[in-house]
Amino acid sequence: MNLSISLTVNGVRQEVELDDPRVTLLDLLRERLDLTGTKKGCDRGQCGACTVLVDGKRINSCLSLAISNDGADIVTIEGLAKGDEFHPVQAAFIAHDGFQCGFCTPGQIMSAVGLIAEGQAGEDAERIREGMSGNLCRCGAYVGITEAVLEATKAVADANRRKAA
Numbered sequence: 676m677n678l679s680i681s682l683t684v685n686g687v688r689q690e691v692e693l694d695d696p697r698v699t700l701l702d703l704l705r706e707r708l709d710l711t712g713t714k715k716g717c718d719r720g721q722c723g724a725c726t727v728l729v730d731g732k733r734i735n736s737c738l739s740l741a742i743s744n745d746g747a748d749i750v751t752i753e754g755l756a757k758g759d760e761f762h763p764v765q766a767a768f769i770a771h772d773g774f775q776c777g778f779c780t781p782g783q784i785m786s787a788v789g790l791i792a793e794g795q796a797g798e799d800a801e802r803i804r805e806g807m808s809g810n811l812c813r814c815g816a817y818v819g820i821t822e823a824v825l826e827a828t829k830a831v832a833d834a835n836r837r838k839a840a
């Protein structure tokens with residue numbers, strides 16, 4: 676039995692037919708919608724490589740069934756930049772060289788965007804490490820990642836202050 680769902684991905688409405696209700700959101704994004712920026716690391720909720728935003732909240736897309744996201748608004752790494760303009764978190768990762776292996780980076784960036792939007796990042800590295808603990812980085816980039824999230828937290832707060840003024 677085919678099931679059809681509709682969801683908005685990076686601002687574009689998508690109607691998708693599923694031939695198997697067990698398809699995960701991660702596989703739907705990568706294999707059906709060709710959005711391969713979201714990475715499959717462990718495929719079991721342990722590494723954070725597959726992090727995306729669903730209705731503004733960060734989730735591990737490998738643990739979420741596509742069908743349970745019917746009607747949801749999803750943002751992946753491909754949806755962050757506005758044209759040629761990087762999202763502040765992306766810009767900060769570049770500035771701090773936060774992508775040594777690169778594989779876990781999209782999930783790290785999406786998680787940081789979610790963390791900052793939740794107002795959980797604060798302005799100290801310990802809180803950021805705690806808030807990002809579901810995203811594993813096993814290489815030397817982690818120091819840069821923490822610095823990037825700190826800088827992006829301030830950049831987003833400044834931008835919000837300017838908008839409110």
Ligand code: FES
Pocket residue numbers: 714715716717718719720721722723724725726735736737738
């Ligand atoms: S691939 Fe989803 S948490 Fe590792």
Ligand code: FES
Pocket residue numbers: 773774775776777778779780811812813814815816817
């Ligand atoms: S950037 Fe991927 S393991 Fe560190």
